Amino acid sequence: MGTPIDDAGIIDPAPRSGVGRRRRRLRGDGTVLVWDAPLRMANWLMMLSFAGAYFSAGHADWELVHLTFGYTLAGLVGFRILWGLVGTRHARFASFVRGPGAVLRHLRKLLAGRPERHTGHTPTGALAILAMLGLALAIAATGWMLDTGRAGEFTPQLHQGLANLMLIVALAHLASVFLTGWMHRQRLVAAMLHGRKRASPDDSIARSWRSLALLLLAAALCFWWLQWQGEPIVGDRANQTISLELPAAPAQAPPAQAPPPAEAAGPAA
Secondary structure (H helix, E strand, C coil): CCCEEEECCCCCCCCEEEEEECCCECCCCCCEECCCCCHHHHHHHHHHHHHHHHHCCCCCHHHHHHHHHHHHHHHHHHHHHHHHHHHCHHHHHEEEEEEEEHHHHHHHHHHHCCCCCCCCCCCCHHHHHHHHHHHHHHHHHHHHHHHCCCCCCCHHHHHHHHHHHHHHHHHHHHHHHHHHHHCCCCCCHHHHHHHHEHHHHHHCCCCHHHHHHHHHHHHHHHHHHHHCCCCCCCCHHHHHHHHHHHHCCCCCCCCCCCCCCCCCCCCCC
16 A cells, blocks of 8 residues: 655655654655755855866966865865765765776666666766865865975976866766766756755655755855955955065166266366
8 A cells, every 4th residue: 555645745654763753745746855955055065166266276366266265175075074974864975885886887777878766876976976075185185285385396287187187077977967867857957956856755855954054155155255354356466476476586786887087187387
């Protein structure tokens, strides 16, 4: 016998757990809540921070923007790792990180046009997520070394190479998301906005944690605001940056003046 659904779309009775009854909302379109709000907020802020840091790199007048986005990305990666350990069901690494066999099987079925269905991240998506988190940490570490004068001879090239590699991984991940969504007739990018996907009610999460997402956004905005306190606007920062990076030319002594010619001696008296 099927599980009854009331007029409000609430599954009832809900499975019982050690903390009491869980109630899951199923909309008329068959979607349930899968992605919690802090996960979605962290993902979009990380994307914004990486893009801002990447495209502001190499421009002296955008140095403060580059540093601000770079340190923001580092903080967000730290939050994502923590949330991957204690967050909701589909945000935890234990729910989607799989071994090489699962990744290869998913790739074969994806290339054959028969992709596996996963409520949370796919095995290939999990691989891309782990790669991007690791690359972001390495980028932040090398950027910190450059910012604090601890860089070695090849640190600038390593920093830029890691950023380029992360861009490639991110674009490949987005392409895989669009392809998988097209095959399953699901808007996976939109799901990362509102958090809902077509799935079984048993796969939904019970709480969105919107307050934590707002706190995460407030922390990022507060950090950006503090970064600019006491700093000149970006357009005027170029002159200061150049004056710091390019040593002033040594002052040259004025050319020595030739002594005035001696006056000719007059006739003897």
